[in-house]
Amino acid sequence: MNKPDDFECWRLPDDDSVQKVTCKKDFKVPNAMMIVIEREDHTLGNLLRMQLLEDDQVLFSGYRVPHPLEPAIQVKIQTRSQNPGPVQAVQNALDKLEDELKIMKDSFAQALRDFTPAQQ
Amino acid sequence: ARLSTMSSLPHVNDGGVLPAHVEEQRTRVAMDADAPRYTSTVESAGAYFASGLDNSFTIERFKREFKIELQSLTDEEMVVDLIGVDAAIANAFRRILLSEVPTMAIEKVFILNNTSMLDDEVLAHRLGLIPIKADSRYFHERAGDEDADEHNVIAFRLQVACHKGSGKANTSSAGDKNDGLINSRVLSGALQWIPQGDQETRFKDQSIGPVHNDILIAKLRPGQEIALECWCEKGVGKTHAKWSPVSTASYRLLPEIRFRKPVTGSDAQELLRKCPMRVFDIEDLEGVATARVARPRNCSMCRECIREPEWADRVQLTRVRNHFIFTIESTGVMPPEMLFKQAVQVLMQKSADLSQLLKDAMIGQANEASMADAAAEETAEPA
16 A cells, blocks of 8 residues: 555656656855756666766765655765856766766677687 | 866876875775775775875776776676776666666466466466566567557466376476376476567567476466466566566675785695685795785685784785676576676666756756746836
């Protein structure tokens, strides 16, 4: 009766009642933003936090899952200025992540090709 | 204007050198006899500015430091080394392999006749857990009670009745103590694929069916029968573990053993005896039998070699922080190298989708702000 459907931890409801990404300006410190990403978990949260931290324009980056029963993450970012601003910093982090993954995919394909002759 | 940190600190560059002990803390996890130390990765870009090292991420630095080395590859298991990545990425891959790579598994079971000892739901549960060898990329996810067609479901039929055999006629499975009964053990091989629509032509080269034919589903006695039809749907491990394509995916950091002082003679023999994983070897160095670290990969971190205090001073046990030994054990639905590629694909898709949504969210907010301004202007004008 109280249990949500199993797929609710990754699928948004069809009636658009829940937005996947919500951005809220954080007024406590300058150039800070809180991004709430629905239906995501530590897989993306920790990765995003780490990627943001490795950017030298980012002063603060952290994430949390506010409650384990609710499948959402909050990511807080503070940058040095509005250029790049917090949201732009997230975009940059995602772009760098995609570049990294492309390199990993190609390296793996190469390693596979190099391996099979040796395996014999 | 962008606050340029790099040009304001001319002594900082990518090739800065840290003092040895700091470099040790940055690149190694110290495994002491009681607990590990220096476990968290230093990720922040400015951590070592004072020492002249730029710790920020650049794609050039990543290209330089990243390596993938395939250690072993079979149909079911793959061991691959990921070097130069952060723990967050390795963990993301592990989590995605476990729960977000889609596969096909039996989801809907239509039971026509079940007179076995297993309840309907127990039987259906067992059917769901059977790994189905089908490439999930050819299928779409079925939303709830959407119309079922050849792109949504794979249909199987199971029709087994047990009866007494004529004498000792049935000697099908090796060593089967079935007392001469026919079909007393219902195995997964009994699932017959019923091709729907154009599936027969689309999949004529790949045999669609359970990965293993000898999984025991139920046991029957004479007079009992199971007749059912079941549909496989596409799903992910997050929804139910039956859709997980790996029996497990795990990683460990590369162990590194170093000698603070050389270990010679009878001490070397003692060290060799201590280690249960045969990490050490004895070699002859200038006539002295010295211990050598021969197979650090085998080390299981049992810490037997540093358990006694006098040994803890001589043997240094650490792990290399960014060297991950990834083991992927597939259930057989897809070969493990394919699973890794899929995991990378899933992560790329997630990142691309999020990037797009962020752009849309920002455009939406900008539009709202400009519309609010325009509305405010309009209401202000008549006044």
